[in-house]
Amino acid sequence: MKKLYTIIKFPSFETKNGALTMFQEGKNAGEVPFTIKRTLVTKCTESSEPRGAHTHHQSRQVFMVLSGGCDVELDNGAEKTTVTLSHPEEGLVLEPYVWHVMKNFKKDTVTLALFDSLYDEKDYIRNYEEFKKCLKK
Template sequence: MSYINLKNIELRDIPKIIAQDGRGNLSVIEKDLIPYDIKRVYYLYDVPSDSIRGGHAHKELQQFLIALSGSFDVVLDNGKERKTFTLNRPNKGLLIPCGIWRELENFSAGAVCLSLVSEVYDEEDYIRDYDDFKLYCKD
């Protein structure tokens, strides 16, 4: 697995429809926004602000993260460099390709992180040790 350039990873706009009568906004995720079929959906909530979630990489799974409420930081690492994204708007998402180490931190009170992923749960797809991840990147 060669290093993935973190410069190619950026926040993506999720289309937002604003109700003209003041009833609120609606955002829609369709096939052209995410380059895979969604096979699993889960969300994180009630995460203490000093907790770190993630702490792993995936061999095959791709992931799209959205802060439905509140905010949190996503730290991405390709084995050579790190880049931090702050998710704090429900109409912005972060597409994380496979082969990237991720950590989620600095959760605000009431933060909800929605995760739309390309694969069903498979423990064999996880790289949970950072040293193993660094070796994986060099292959």
């Protein structure tokens, strides 16, 4: 069964002018564990409907909150959990076949998702029942 998630702690530096958080690919702790081929930035409001509600056949991603916060519900078919993200230095690594739903957005939440592949609609599973069938194969 797929591991539900891993958290990456990205390097973050506080100064009197603000904070700097660095995202780079590499094999060390605090680095994105794949070559970044696509990024998505999303701005949500407190009244935003849940987002996500899908998984991927092959794509890996790192999901983070740049400002604000939200809950991410995760399901690998054997276990479920909810992770709360609210700091840009925390990256949630999602492997293929982990169903994810983002919800409970704080006001003006901005998220960033980094992917190891280019967009391909065929990589998405958007129906939960289909997801469960894929896990049985």
